[in-house]
Amino acid sequence: MLKKVLDLAANNGFLSRSKSLNDKFKIGPVGQLLCQNINSEWFHNIVINKELTVVINDGDLSETYNYVKNLCSEKLPFGIADSEKIKKYTADEYRENCDTGIDFKNLLCNEDDIFLKFCVFVSPNESMRYFQRWQKQRRIWYKKFSASPERYSVSDVKNIGNTQSVNIEAKYPWGSHTVESLELNSHDENFTNEQLQFKDGKLITAHTITSRIHLSTLFLNSLCDSYDEPFFQDKSRPLWRFHRKLAPYKLSFALTGSTQSILNELNDLGLYLCKQLRTNHVSTLFLPSASKSTLDSQYVQYDQLGIPYTVVLNERTLKDGIGSLRNRDTTLKEKVHVTELVSYVDKLFKNY
């Protein structure tokens, strides 16, 4: 099963097989787009947070901490987000410590391991409530983007010294993967006592809640989560059911016409619409092959790239301006007038 996922990924630019390194994988060009979207959704969820002031650290954590503490007039809570690069060999030890991504760790052979880290500083009498809310919010985050939300669960709490920790786990036919680890620490050793002290009537010591995600694990998890092989005319057709916010390409174009001159006209129309969509920052794929293959083989290609919608233009479109929008998941088409395509797509992709 996992092998099928990896094969589909390797055949469609999500992964590339690196022959020199014992068949390990690198992230391919389309996979890079997926990775960027994952990263940016994390950023929007964590940094542009609903409740806290959060700053980004890149370098001296202690200095960043002092900056944000000062910015917030020494009032809790606040947060620091961090994307930590760790050299591969160190990362292996690190990962064993924090119990993240054990299973996926030997699949990718990128040079550095990137961990997305987020730490929130809270007052001790609110820390338990925050910790529970965080677990819930993070689990919801995974469910939101998932093709099978029931896959995600939170493990039991482990208590070690000053620390309580839980993992968010994703369940697959071949076993479970830890996608994120959360930790509540009543005495975080990355900071001095003095740094963690706040005045709130009396003197209090801030607790920290830390979330850790291994980016490559999150990436591979997105692939495994969205892999599906629905039956179509008695044969299974593997495809990706990426959430529309994560999909590397949001839209593609399929053209069909009986003569070359009609195809040329449709190609011009498609290119024009594609430019409009891209101006609107919608990642759109327009391939030269669109006018050369059958509709069905175009759909197969686009489904294997996990593209949520395909704009279908045919001879009639040239007469009445009506094209259709094929949905990857339902395979149904709805009619859209080409002049309304851009604003309609805008609405489709705005919400989660």
Added chain:
Amino acid sequence: MLKKVLDLAANNGFLSRSKSLNDKFKIGPVGQLLCQNINSEWFHNIVINKELTVVINDGDLSETYNYVKNLCSEKLPFGIADSEKIKKYTADEYRENCDTGIDFKNLLCNEDDIFLKFCVFVSPNESMRYFQRWQKQRRIWYKKFSASPERYSVSDVKNIGNTQSVNIEAKYPWGSHTVESLELNSHDENFTNEQLQFKDGKLITAHTITSRIHLSTLFLNSLCDSYDEPFFQDKSRPLWRFHRKLAPYKLSFALTGSTQSILNELNDLGLYLCKQLRTNHVSTLFLPSASKSTLDSQYVQYDQLGIPYTVVLNERTLKDGIGSLRNRDTTLKEKVHVTELVSYVDKLFKNY
């Protein structure tokens, strides 16, 4: 003058002075947000391109090239975007070769140098036209985000061997900086002859147009470009005139009221609006100090963070629901009903 820019940046979290390293700078927490916005605008301009299919490379350039060539059914043009990390010492040589960021190079002491690279493959008979259009488009890109668009110009063309190159330059009182270098190459040595061959009636060899940007230079250029010190009550007040797409924070809140209970109510209202804006992915700053300082000192702080708009809430807002939106650049306020704030802000930030 440059010193003033650096001081304002260091005092507001854009840069942090690293004492151990001869007063060189690192990018601070607010600077990270700026850097991310710059990166993401570049990405939107380059990868989600209006005209070409562009893929991202991270790893084996030759493999990525073969992937995109195949994806595009061996039809030109197409492009590859790349963010290349180069170790500091190598980067220095590299930079001298490509003549980018000479002046800024000793200011920052980050470990790696990141170059944003973009390469488009075009057919030889169109390459000159593309090259000229690229120069124009890239210059417009800089002007679009600039507080003084006249600052940017394109240098004369240099011819060396197979290569024509130009630089995009930004002019400052203390001299000019090269912010981007563009190169048209009729025989790119990063690729084999066979790779660059295409069938288009006859056999042709693709030309390449390469753009190179040193990310730290682009970051420092954004700071220098948007620095201003307008007079206010006979004193100059330094601030940043960031373009609204680049500003680390888009909105902030200023509160004013005569009693503590009014301030508490305004604080709750502000927090509620802030959550709505953040849900809408608008990077918003809401500081605990908002209810503790005078309006004017709040404005000074927000201007020094380069925040384009500030929502001002006062006693009257609690009665009639009308707040105001202060514009950083004009210092004028317009009235907005709090229920319309989110959709109004959405419109303000949608366009360039």
